[in-house]
Amino acid sequence: MHSLFDPVIVLAAQVLLALVFIAAGIGKMRDWGQFLGLVQNYRVLPRYAVPAVAYALPPAECAIGAGLLMAQTRTPSALLAAVLLSIFAVTIAVNVLRGRTEIDCGCFRTSLKQRLSWWLVMRNLVLIALTLVIVVAADPPAAARATVWVDSVSGVVAGSVLFGLYAAANLLGTLPASSSKASAAHHAQPEQGHA
DSSP states (O other): OGGGGOHHHHHHHHHHHHHHHHHHHHHHHTTHHHHHHHHHHTOOSOGGGHHHHHHHHHHHHHHHHHHHTSTTTHHHHHHHHHHHHHHHHHHHHHHHHTTOTTSBOOSSOTTSOOBOOHHHHHHHHHHHHHHHHHHHHTSGGGOOSOOOHHHHHHHHHHHHHHHHHHHHHHHHHTSOHHHHHHHHHHHHSOOOOOO
């Protein structure tokens, strides 16, 4: 169990989550007006609360991301991240259960549409588990071993690579299903021979 709290794993989780939150916040701030529409489209908030949430959420995500990278604020930032991710997961699940899967999740760049699905709920649950690893690892008895400089480099590199894979998976999630089906159908057609 202690291997789960190895300094490299904990730091990789911190870097991954920090990049996820900072990228999400910046992506939403690039087009706040469109993000406001996305928040309203979820239909879980009263109309009067939508602007406040839409304008407060992106800077809060960036602050949480930055806080995850600092030792003094790591634990409270991880707890806030877990709360936000839980709210996101519940909000997505409610809309999937309503059959409203065509709406955009608004998770990152508002220019890339990512439809709601159970996959997004599962993704958030995995990220919540990572926040809990960070919180538990902050307790000295949970620490697996002392940290050395190689751990720091390895953790940052691992977290950055994981974020790259995470971003790539999200980008693939924005691809329209119809174009991939059409491409598959095109490749399945046999070539006509010459007479």
